[in-house]
Amino acid sequence: MKKILTLLILIIPVSFCFGEKKWSLYECMEYAVEHNANTNTRQLEQSIYHQDYMEAIGGLLPWINANTGTNFNFGRGVDAKTNTYVNVNSFTNDYHLSLSLMLFDGLSGYRKLQLAKVNKMLGKHTYEDVRDKIAYDTMEAFFNLLYQYDLVDLAIEELQQNNEELKKTERMEELGLKGVPDVAEIEAKYEESVFNLTQQENLLLAAILFLKDKMNYPIEEELLIVREQISSGVSKIEESPYCIYDFCKSFLPKAKSAQFAYDAQRLNYKVTKGNFAPTIRLDAGIGTNFSRFMDGTEYESFKDQIKNRRGEYVGLTLSIPLFNGFSRTSGVRKAKVRYKIAQVEKEKVFRKLYGEIEKAVTDVNGQVDEYFQAVKQRKAAEIAHQVNQRKYNEGMIDPILLHTSANRLMKAKAQELNAKYKYHLKYNLVNYYKGVPFLGE
Template sequence: MKNTIIIALLLFGVFAQAQKKWTLRECVEYALENNISIKQSELDIESADIEKMTAIGNFLPSFSAGAGVRENTGLSFNPTTNQPETVTFLSASGNINVGYTLFDGLRNFRRVQRAKISTLASQYRLDKMKDDISLFVANSYLQVILNKANLEVLQSQNNVTKEQIERTKELVDAGVLPQGDLLEIEATNASEQQSIVNAENSIRISLISLAQLLLIKDYENFDIEDEGYDIVDDGISAKPVEEIIEKAKESRSEVIIAEANVELAEKDLEIAQGANLPTLSAFFGYDTRYTDSNPTQFSEQIYLNDGIAYGLSLNIPILNGFSTKANVQRNKINVERTKFQLEQAELDLESTVYQAYVDAKGSLKSYEAALSALESQELAYAYAKERYDVGLTNAFDFSQSKLRYDNANIEANRAKYDYIFKLKVLELYFGIPATELKF
């Protein structure tokens, strides 16, 4: 009995896993956790943190200690008396050295500032990548929903066609309609069956594409939740495009990254200019010696033979083959280059937001036009069906009317999900995080 319960629970777990349907939020969150590019960007942040740790470490004093033991045979200098001796003796020595940079042209200070900016820039790049991947996932997800919606349209209309086949058979058998009408409806059914197979293949392919984007390898059991996704507009599309552009400049990573690159270039220039200034260092050293050839006790020798050295070291750069000057000039050029890149990033963002705004407005008009066309084709189809049912029109004309209605349905679906996606792109530029977009 116990084994039966365990097997039942295992089978239930497998069945539940197979039946799981992923929501859009789950897909986005899973992608953000598992995407390889995101993981690489997270490593960039860790590298930037190491750079920051190294820069802070430059403010700490250097500290080293050393010790040595040796045995001499033959003529050697006694390390405690500095006299030559032809004996075998064991000697030992030890030292401690401390150094500290008092002034280095503020380069260490600016390296810390640069490391902080570099960490922020890495975080901004990660944020941008997350936004981009979230949009890729959303687009792939909506493509699956669109394909499923189209399949529903085709299956629904094919059910009507099958009903018409049965109805037409009765009318042909009764001599009301010619045999050709039945053949026409059956040909329509065959064409619709082919379209259904193609639609099912499109769903399968789009699901595999989404699974690959998420790095999910269980293609057979992967499916999405295709209910409850509709047009949700929080009013951003009604805002002036200038307001959306200003908001994008404040929140979008493209501009923030370019601004951070300018700051990094300016810090690099300051660090390079610091090499023209003197460097002042302080040092302290302690050393002592011992040998067994001296009858004095070990502790006494350590005390008698020790020495201390301390002082300051000043290094003034005078000429190094124009290396420092050339490095400063290169960094000045890089500063100007990053400023141009910032200006270009702002122009590109403005152009992109304008395009997204126009696309959203245009896709809304396309969706409204598609709904209007669908309504007209639905009325035309209903009228054609009534005429066909009473024998006032032939099967070919009825099939053509039905085909136009099917195409109008599919176009309405396409326009709907195209508008949803472009609306979400616009909201993303307005500063709404990808994980908080509403569908």
């Protein structure tokens, strides 16, 4: 029995402490964000939004085209000098440079630029929202793992105490101070603590796997974390949920995403309405050419022909949309419906955000009360167990009462740890709503 206990005490700490690297909370969150498929997808989407933005800028700029062509004419053709038909093979080389600029399109081009800019910001804040959610989920898994480590420590402590108690009781039985039933009861308590330690070890392994899953960490590789010292200091949130909500609306990624999604549909609605407006386009260009007959007759030099045959043009084109099979009308109506849907979705997101903040503040304040009560409970259980321990040694109580007292103490310690970790998790969430990021910008 002593050998089993020695192996348990030696192997457990080594199996969880040996390794090349130990991960801090910040490193775990950073790794999770970098290796999550959702964040990678959002980052790629941002590059698409940027290209859409550049395309919208280009839509406001003039289009410039240059082209050239070469023709060989066999048989009858037009003489470039006399503009009459001749029956001689000829060679022609043309050069053209043209410019086209949209002067007015019902502000559709400008609205498209605004829309592209809003979509770009929407992509940015959507990515940040996904990143923050992954960071928080990882933090929750990390705190859960710390809690499981502490429960294993408590189980080891309980096992050591029960082992000492068993040895003491066996010795007292040899001296005639305790009976066989007392030894049997203490031994049952010892075996129960062995089972509890095994159970907590299994829960610890499950917590490690859960953290690996949140981090997208390779399952086959070992993951060791820094057992950070979590402060025992707790305090309630003084600000009201509404004050925090009113403050975070201006910067929280979730709120900004909802706002930009609404703005995008509003601008898209304006773009579709602009399709009913007439358009005015400016076109200008310059062209020239060179030609010669292939029968050996003399011709002007290339330089002279290019200079003498040069021509320019400039023009305005007015286009008035009259009818196109209801596509414009349908487009405006659908855009208006999407705009209204976006408004409803925005209100729903903001309402849900306020509910989340209110719940987080309530949870923090509730955990403060729970933690203080858990501390009082643990201290009372410690005193009661010390008294029961003395009574048992003096033969005033039986092992069952001592067993009950020890279990109550271990349960109180576990509840105190649970309240502490829950408080710090929710407190970090409230701080996030107050402007403290989970990760650096």
